[in-house]
Amino acid sequence: MALAAVVLVGANARAARAEAPWLEASSEHFVIYAQDSQRDITRFSQQLERYHSGMALLLSSTAPVPSPSNRVTVYVVRSESKVRELYGEGSKYVGGFYVPRAGGSLAIVPAVTSANGVANWSMVVLLHEYAHHFLISSNPMAMPRWASEGAAEFFASSKFEADGGIWLGRPAQHRAGELYFAKDVEAADLLDPAAYESRKNKSYDAFYGKSWLLYHYLTFDPARKGQLTRYFELLRAGKGQREAASQAFGDFDVLEKDLGKYLKKSRMAAVRLTPDMVPAGAVTVRALAAGESAIMPVRIRSRRGVSSPEEASALLAEAREIAARYPDDPAVLSALAECEFDAGNDAEAIAAADRAIAADRTQVDAYVQKGYALMRRAAQAPDAAAAYKAARAPFIALNRIENDHPLPLVYFYRSYAEQGVEPPPLALDGLIRASQLAPFDHGLRMNLGQALLRAGRREDARTILLPVAYNPHGGGGAEHARRIVERIASDPAWKGEGDTFEGAAEEEAATPPPAG
Known part of the structure; x- marks a missing residue:
């Protein structure tokens, strides 16, 4: 955390x-x-x-x-x-x-x-x-x-x-x-x-x-x-x-x-737990470099998610200004790549990510943003197979750096599914593993449930989708999952034909007591 x-x-x-x-x-x-x-x-x-x-x-x-x-x-x-x-x-x-x-x-x-x-x-x-x-x-x-x-x-x-x-x-x-x-x-x-x-x-x-x-x-x-x-x-x-x-x-x-x-x-x-019952483990502290400190407010707002093209453009302008002052800082370049991607600038996002990786090959976020941009470009590429193969490359590289990062597993699967090609069993296994690593991501659960349904694994799909279907914060995603679960029960021959859903995470809001 x-x-x-x-x-x-x-x-x-x-x-x-x-x-x-x-x-x-x-x-x-x-x-x-x-x-x-x-x-x-x-x-x-x-x-x-x-x-x-x-x-x-x-x-x-x-x-x-x-x-x-x-x-x-x-x-x-x-x-x-x-x-x-x-x-x-x-x-x-x-x-x-x-x-x-x-x-x-x-x-x-x-x-x-x-x-x-x-x-x-x-x-x-x-x-x-x-x-x-x-x-x-x-x-x-x-x-x-x-x-x-x-x-x-x-x-x-x-x-x-x-x-x-x-x-x-x-x-x-x-x-x-x-x-x-x-x-x-x-x-x-x-x-x-x-x-x-x-x-x-x-x-x-x-x-x-x-x-x-x-x-x-x-x-x-x-x-x-x-x-x-x-x-x-x-x-x-x-x-x-x-x-x-x-x-x-x-x-x-x-x-x-x-x-x-x-x-x-x-x-x-109440329950009192003594220090030996609640170990804290080791804590390592480091000071951030000047560039990484300067880009932090931009990075935070970008991670939260921009809500409009105008907001993405304004945030990108600030990221570019900071990157001009710290052109070799890999953390700055990684944040710039994210802002470029959010603004729809795939070529610029890839270029910034490449510069970040060249400066520091452990910049996890740079691999992610490059992969995102390549995936989006692949959807319009004349040679889909070659484009999606190229999009897999940064995620495969990231998997070598951090084997249990869920996103490489997710996008390895999607690189096949989004080009209309049947994902190999290894890709489906990876999607299952990603959901095990991130069970809290209900958008991922939705995608996995649909994949299992298409593969004929109806009961597995139902098991994966039930937490989504009955999530009280799930909104439209929960309603969609409930419809799938109900159809699985009522239509034994259905394998998800005609069903689509772009998975998105729900938000839990903590409400304070009223003022006064």
């Missing part, structure tokens, strides 16, 4: 160059880029690693360490208003967000304070977003929205001890005002999405707070022991959300009354 402090693009980005130097702190699950002191960025990295270790311990997760490029990139901006600006439309209550992408997952949160003690709001947002990433990576089944948000709030309500220990599952004090004063949400609303949709309005409600309360209650209350596990088992068995909840938790009115009593308790349980 990579974390970077973000500053404004344009004039504000130039002003930021006079601020504190950028540092990189690298650890097993995080790469942190921040304008901070070496002491603070090291402590920050260690806290995040201990948080990861704590979640892994409590959830009995044995997920392998991700490859360097498959760590999450977390960008820390100056304020919640900047978070909302980067999020775009529908950001009124967003305090941070997470975008799961194979080889490029990112979270954007406001400025984080890594002092020991109870996590402040900005740290809570970051921990909330990483909890989503961890939960998706550890469990292929899509959790109902209340459980997903409730679990993220449960783990994010943490406290870091000076000795290296950590508290998890503490009361979510930042949701207290929401639970007492925001528009009420009942347990039945959480457990029956149709009921919630029929009642909700545009005003802020207590969905996040009530989700935390229900998850905390079901985790710690002795009278409800085992019910949460039973609920998830029923969902995995194919039960609907309301039916599973009714069988696991009983009468919803009784549950609502019990939650009310639980909320009024003067003390609540």
Whole structure:
């Protein structure tokens, strides 16, 4: 997971160059880029690693360490208003967000304070977003929205001890005002999405707070022991959300009354993990060179994704200006290649990527951007076979550098599929492996499900697509996946003929408590 402090693009980005130097702190699950002191960025990295270790311990997760490029990139901006600006439309209550992408997952949160003690709001947002990433990576089944948000709030309500220990599952004090004063949400609303949709309005409600309360209650209350596990088992068995909840938790009115009593308790349980239980591992810190520091704001905005040709053009102009001042910096050239690609300039993107690779053959992003540009050019090439073979080359080179990077595996498959050629079995195996490396990328799951369906592996396709189909944040992708799953069940002869979908990652938005 990579974390970077973000500053404004344009004039504000130039002003930021006079601020504190950028540092990189690298650890097993995080790469942190921040304008901070070496002491603070090291402590920050260690806290995040201990948080990861704590979640892994409590959830009995044995997920392998991700490859360097498959760590999450977390960008820390100056304020919640900047978070909302980067999020775009529908950001009124967003305090941070997470975008799961194979080889490029990112979270954007406001400025984080890594002092020991109870996590402040900005740290809570970051921990909330990483909890989503961890939960998706550890469990292929899509959790109902209340459980997903409730679990993220449960783990994010943490406290870091000076000795290296950590508290998890503490009361979510930042949701207290929401639970007492925001528009009420009942347990039945959480457990029956149709009921919630029929009642909700545009005003802020207590969905996040009530989700935390229900998850905390079901985790710690002795009278409800085992019910949460039973609920998830029923969902995995194919039960609907309301039916599973009714069988696991009983009468919803009784549950609502019990939650009310639980909320009024003067003390609540939490889990303290000692330092030896939550190892942080090694952290390596380096100072970024001048060019890499200068390009960082552009790189961050580009990674988030440009939303219009006009935005791509404006960002490219700044990238070119910085590249003119640092013409030999491989990090600058890699970022320039991405901006050129986003602006539709394939030849220029390839040229910038080649210069970056010539300066530093380990520049992973340069191989990716060159591959993207060559793939896009290949779609219009007169000799498709030769063009797609050329497009595979940078991804094959990247695979040699980082064997478990998922993107080379994805684009090896696509280089055949997009030219209308049956991908060889090795390519399909690679796509399966990519999904194993990046189970959180639901666009990749969609592509794999369709590939398996075309290959006649109907049950495998259904298994891969179910988490997409029932993802509460999935939008149109989830609806599309549900239609495929339903047709697999109703049409035994269908192998996906006529079905197309351009997979895209969904976004998880962490909502702060209302102001005031």
